[in-house]
Every structure is written in structure tokens, then in C-alpha cells.
Amino acid sequence: MTTEEKEPPLLSVRDVTKRYGSFTALDGVTLDIRAGTTVSLVGESGSGKSTLARVIVGLEAVDGGSVHHRGAPVRGRGARLAFRRGVGMVFQDPYESIDPRFTLHEVVAEPLRAHGMYGPGGKRRVGELLESVGMGSVDPEAYPHTLSGGQRQRVCIARALATGPDLLVCDEPTSALDVSVQAQILNLLLTLQRERGLAYLFITHDLDVVRRISDDVHVLYRGTVVEHGPAAQVIGEPRHPYTQKLLGAVLSDSPRTRRIGTVPGPSDADNTGW
Numbered sequence: 001m002t003t004e005e006k007e008p009p010l011l012s013v014r015d016v017t018k019r020y021g022s023f024t025a026l027d028g029v030t031l032d033i034r035a036g037t038t039v040s041l042v043g044e045s046g047s048g049k050s051t052l053a054r055v056i057v058g059l060e061a062v063d064g065g066s067v068h069h070r071g072a073p074v075r076g077r078g079a080r081l082a083f084r085r086g087v088g089m090v091f092q093d094p095y096e097s098i099d100p101r102f103t104l105h106e107v108v109a110e111p112l113r114a115h116g117m118y119g120p121g122g123k124r125r126v127g128e129l130l131e132s133v134g135m136g137s138v139d140p141e142a143y144p145h146t147l148s149g150g151q152r153q154r155v156c157i158a159r160a161l162a163t164g165p166d167l168l169v170c171d172e173p174t175s176a177l178d179v180s181v182q183a184q185i186l187n188l189l190l191t192l193q194r195e196r197g198l199a200y201l202f203i204t205h206d207l208d209v210v211r212r213i214s215d216d217v218h219v220l221y222r223g224t225v226v227e228h229g230p231a232a233q234v235i236g237e238p239r240h241p242y243t244q245k246l247l248g249a250v251l252s253d254s255p256r257t258r259r260i261g262t263v264p265g266p267s268d269a270d271n272t273g274w
């Protein structure tokens, strides 16, 4: 038996359902993330990617199914609190996700304070975190409006790392940034992953990013995982008709805009029957 088989996945999502009123946003989603690996989540707009990300980090309650961390269900207040320390989130828009009234120090210290981890060494810890994302030379007492989008996203990454998580959920962390900055942020995330053995759940519309970073890919369609597997297989030889259409639509675009967008739904499809 290999180590991989013996150890439970770092994160396990089991048969998760999420409804908003009568609308089912997630319908029996199951997904595993192994320690130190990257799972990408792709699917057209509205397929449920952000909902799944919010469910995983505990921003939304599930209506059915469960989330497990290192083999133990994230259930009950104690388990939820411990899990929240172990998972960080990076959002799409670094302008919206930082409170402009907080200094950079306060932004990064916030999760430490929330988890009772801001002790006497708190200031130094925040300095180290800013340093680790390439912001060591910036005044921690500065306010976010003095920063560029890329710098803000670095601060958001420092905040996500504050409690020492083993998993980061990244919801389109580069798509609101200038193209030249996107590569820098992606490189930073890859370096941090290497250095810290982090696992990522990575939501992106950018197929080149999916190719570059993913170990596994899950394809979401209307709240259901229709295909998953190693990235090379899902991208190189997609089996499900929806994945084929999704990637086909992307690949027919110009190389500069390989974004996973909208594909014809079942009613428009030619007997694909997904």
C-alpha cells in the first residue's frame, strides 16, 4: 500500500449539496485534494465554482453532504474553528477584499487576532508574512490605497497565510490584475506552495493557468462534477461531452484570450446529452 493510499486526503468534499431557495447551486459534489497538490475547478460562469469555494472555507453552510479535513469531518464549533485556521482564501478582487480603513499591518493581523494568535510576537509575525509575499520593503502602517492591484493581492495572500494553513482556496486570484502582474502572482503562489507544501483549490477561467499549475482538474457543470482526473488527461483527452465543448470553445479562441467561458447548454447541444 502506498503512502498516498494510507493517508486520507487533506480535504475531502463528500456529496455536498447547496441550495439557494428552490435553486440548487451544488448537487452532490465530491472532490479530494491531497496535501501539497493543486486541484483546479473549471466550468462556465454560474456553474457553482465560487459557491463550492465558499462552502469549503465555511462561508456558506451546506444543505447536504460533508467536508472532511485530514479524514475528520468538519462538524461542530471546535472542528470548524480548527479548520478555519487550516484553510485560507484568496479572492478575485484585491480592491474589494481589503477594508480600505485598515493599515496593511491590521489587514494581515486580522486572522491572527480572530484566532487568538496575535501574541507579543504578532508584529514580527506580520512583518515575516509581508516579507514572504515580497512586501518586506513596504511600510506596514501604510493604507491599501497606496498600493497597486498586484501589491494588494500580495497582501491578501499574506493574510490568507497568517494562521499557517495547509490549504489555500484561490478564487480567480489573478483575473482582476494586469496581464504582466498575473504571472508574478502565479509565480508567487507556486513558490509558496513549494516552500510550504501548500495545497490549492484553484478556480480559474484561464486554460493556460490550469495547464501550468494543476495536478488534478474537476469540471463543474450546473452544480455537478461531470469529469475529473489528472490535468493532462482531462485537458488532453477530455471524455465528457461538456468538457470537450468547454475546452473546444476555449481552444477556438485566440491564444491571448483562452478563457473558459460559456458553451451551449444541453438544449443547444447535438445529442451530447449531458
Ligand SMILES: Nc1ncnc2c1ncn2[C@@H]1O[C@H](COP(=O)(O)OP(=O)(O)OP(=O)(O)O)[C@@H](O)[C@H]1O
Pocket (backbone or CB within 6 Å): 020, 023, 025, 043, 044, 045, 046, 047, 048, 049, 050, 051, 052
Ligand atoms: N447568495 C446567492 N443567492 C442566490 N443565488 C446564488 C447565490 N450565490 C450564487 N448563486 C447562484 O448560484 C449559481 C452558481 O454561482 P457561482 O457564483 O458559484 O458560480 P461560478 O461558477 O463561480 O460563476 P463565475 O465563474 O461567474 O464566478 C449561480 O446561478 C448564482 O446565480
